Amino acid sequence: MAGYWEKKYECAPLHEMKALQSFRLSQTVRRVYENVPHYRKRMDEAGVKPEDITSVKDLYKLPFTYKQDLRDTYPYGLFAVGMDKVVRLHASSGTTGKQIVVGYTENDITVWKDCCARALAAAGCTNEDFMHVSYGYGLFTGGLGMHYGAEHLGMTVIPVSVGNTKRQITIIQDFGSTAICATPSYMLHLAETMEEMGISKDDIKLKVGILGAEPWTEEMRQQIQEKTGIKAYDIYGLSEIIGPGVAFECSEQTGMHINEDHFIPEIIDPDTGEVLPDGVQGELVFTCITKEAFPLIRYRTRDIAMLKREKCSCGRTLVKMMKPAGRSDDMLIIRGVNVFPSQVESVLLQLGNTSPYYQLIVDRVNNTDTLEIQVEISPEMFSDTVKSIETQEKVIKDAVESTLGIAATIKLVEPKTLQRFEGKAVRVIDKRKK
Amino acid sequence: MFVKQISIFVENKPGRLMSVTKVLKEGNIDIKALSIADTKDFGILRIIVNDTQKALEILKKADCTVTTTDVIAAGVEDKPGGVADMMQALYENQISVEYMYAFAKKIEEKKAFAILRLDNNEKALKVLADNGIKLLSAEDITTL
Numbered sequence: 104m105a106g107y108w109e110k111k112y113e114c115a116p117l118h119e120m121k122a123l124q125s126f127r128l129s130q131t132v133r134r135v136y137e138n139v140p141h142y143r144k145r146m147d148e149a150g151v152k153p154e155d156i157t158s159v160k161d162l163y164k165l166p167f168t169y170k171q172d173l174r175d176t177y178p179y180g181l182f183a184v185g186m187d188k189v190v191r192l193h194a195s196s197g198t199t200g201k202q203i204v205v206g207y208t209e210n211d212i213t214v215w216k217d218c219c220a221r222a223l224a225a226a227g228c229t230n231e232d233f234m235h236v237s238y239g240y241g242l243f244t245g246g247l248g249m250h251y252g253a254e255h256l257g258m259t260v261i262p263v264s265v266g267n268t269k270r271q272i273t274i275i276q277d278f279g280s281t282a283i284c285a286t287p288s289y290m291l292h293l294a295e296t297m298e299e300m301g302i303s304k305d306d307i308k309l310k311v312g313i314l315g316a317e318p319w320t321e322e323m324r325q326q327i328q329e330k331t332g333i334k335a336y337d338i339y340g341l342s343e344i345i346g347p348g349v350a351f352e353c354s355e356q357t358g359m360h361i362n363e364d365h366f367i368p369e370i371i372d373p374d375t376g377e378v379l380p381d382g383v384q385g386e387l388v389f390t391c392i393t394k395e396a397f398p399l400i401r402y403r404t405r406d407i408a409m410l411k412r413e414k415c416s417c418g419r420t421l422v423k424m425m426k427p428a429g430r431s432d433d434m435l436i437i438r439g440v441n442v443f444p445s446q447v448e449s450v451l452l453q454l455g456n457t458s459p460y461y462q463l464i465v466d467r468v469n470n471t472d473t474l475e476i477q478v479e480i481s482p483e484m485f486s487d488t489v490k491s492i493e494t495q496e497k498v499i500k501d502a503v504e505s506t507l508g509i510a511a512t513i514k515l516v517e518p519k520t521l522q523r524f525e526g527k528a529v530r531v532i533d534k535r536k537k
Numbered sequence: 538m539f540v541k542q543i544s545i546f547v548e549n550k551p552g553r554l555m556s557v558t559k560v561l562k563e564g565n566i567d568i569k570a571l572s573i574a575d576t577k578d579f580g581i582l583r584i585i586v587n588d589t590q591k592a593l594e595i596l597k598k599a600d601c602t603v604t605t606t607d608v609i610a611a612g613v614e615d616k617p618g619g620v621a622d623m624m625q626a627l628y629e630n631q632i633s634v635e636y637m638y639a640f641a642k643k644i645e646e647k648k649a650f651a652i653l654r655l656d657n658n659e660k661a662l663k664v665l666a667d668n669g670i671k672l673l674s675a676e677d678i679t680t681l
């Protein structure tokens with residue numbers, strides 16, 4: 104049976120958890136009201152005072168925070184401490200090329216490490232394991248988040264980051280990796296490259312994978328488990344809340360336990376904002392109640408999920424969220440990276456001589472997500488030589504890649520063949536969806 | 538002495554070449570020479586026509602992406618080495634060729650011949666014959 108990292112919280116009786124949440128929530132609300140002009144303004148507008156929030160039952164009184172608020176206050180407008188207390192920044196991509204910056208105090212990093220360590224312990228990892236981290240390191244929270252969590256648990260961490268798949272497999276073999284963090288699609292790609300290299304699952308010591316940062320299906324889990332012999336666990340998180348470790352799967356593999364002593368979840372109707380009961384699907388909303396630097400209040404994740412509070416065979420009492428079934432807006436996750444169609448639009452507009460009509464075709468080839476961007480050719484781009492057109496295609500490709508952070512292929516199409524903005528334009532064709 | 542060439546962007550999808558050339562047909566445009574540059578996703582149809590202004594107008598009206606380029610129409614001796622001699626002259630003068638293609642030659646009165654590269658030659662032979670299109674044999678070519 105996989106172990107606990109902080110049993111006191113992971114297995115707390117419901118009334119104790121609610122009391123803890125209520126205490127932490129009221130303190131957080133008081134703090135953001137005093138330190139963050141944005142929250143004070145919003146609460147004043149809604150006629151809510153910090154003293155009105157004394158229990159989790161009062162949560163619904165608070166105004167929502169939207170992704171747009173993060174953009175409007177970019178970069179540090181929602182920080183609740185002085186920058187002298189901030190020890191780390193991370194960023195995630197946003198629409199129109201503007202990213203979102205999140206910050207952490209030393210204590211926030213400790214909270215994050217604990218959250219990730221809980222996930223790893225729940226997956227059966229101990230200080231005797233070797234953790235191969237295949238998530239990207241850098242502004243993306245995946246790599247460093249899991250790295251710190253694994254070290255915190257006492258694992259031997261191998262910070263491989265992304266790329267060079269054959270070398271990754273050699274490292275898994277030679278270093279004796281027993282656990283791995285990766286996106287599910289990359290895990291499958293690793294499995295297939297192993298096959299090509301003639302390496303079987305018996306030649307490696309991997310026994311567990313903590314996979315996340317993109318939606319995946321139960322079928323994909325089965326495939327990964329069969330091909331690699333590992334047990335594959337889902338992990339959920341988003342940079343705005345903390346990064347990986349907001350919720351994690353236990354040995355039961357039937358939904359993810361939310362670290363609700365740090366992040367209070369709610370499910371709401373995305374159209375009306377009304378709070379929905381457990382067991383009903385809706386938009387997932389989080390309130391951070393321990394974060395110091397960047398405590399979001401009722402943050403609309405745009406992830407669709409369902410909450411379930413029932414006795415779990417693992418012994419944890421933490422509420423479970425059922426896998427996000429989709430996003431409530433148009434954000435795509437491609438190879439673990441957030442992509443908004445409007446980012447492509449802004450790149451095309453910035454380049455000047457390209458047309459702003461485009462369509463994204465997302466697919467999964469050999470278990471790796473692919474992105475093709477179809478762009479209508481403009482008279483300015485066109486030439487009688489192939490060379491000149493291909494040079495311009497390359498300019499678009501480079502600009503798109505540097506904005507999105509992932510590779511894309513560019514396909515030029517004839518004018519007026521892509522759907523126009525009138526009505527609801529289909530800008531994205533996601534062939535990965537069943 | 539320059540000649541205006543029209544280039545047309547043609548996406549690689551079935552029927553596209555047909556619809557572009559149909560636009561020219563409906564405008565009663567006579568194609569005097571043509572070539573296609575092909576890439577994985579698109580092609581460039583380059584043509585010399587009898588009425589460039591009119592051709593441009595109707596192509597733009599049909600939402601085609603077009604551009605014009607000055608090219609040179611050079612006549613070479615119709616004998617072995619005719620092209621080689623011209624290439625040698627250009628090379629010796631440091632002139633590079635971007636691309637080239639042949640003019641449709643009047644082999645018979647009121648007929649111009651094009652070389653077609655097709656993916657199903659057997660079937661094409663039948664289809665072309667059924668449509669009364671005269672085909673030249675390898676022997677015909679050698680005896681031109």
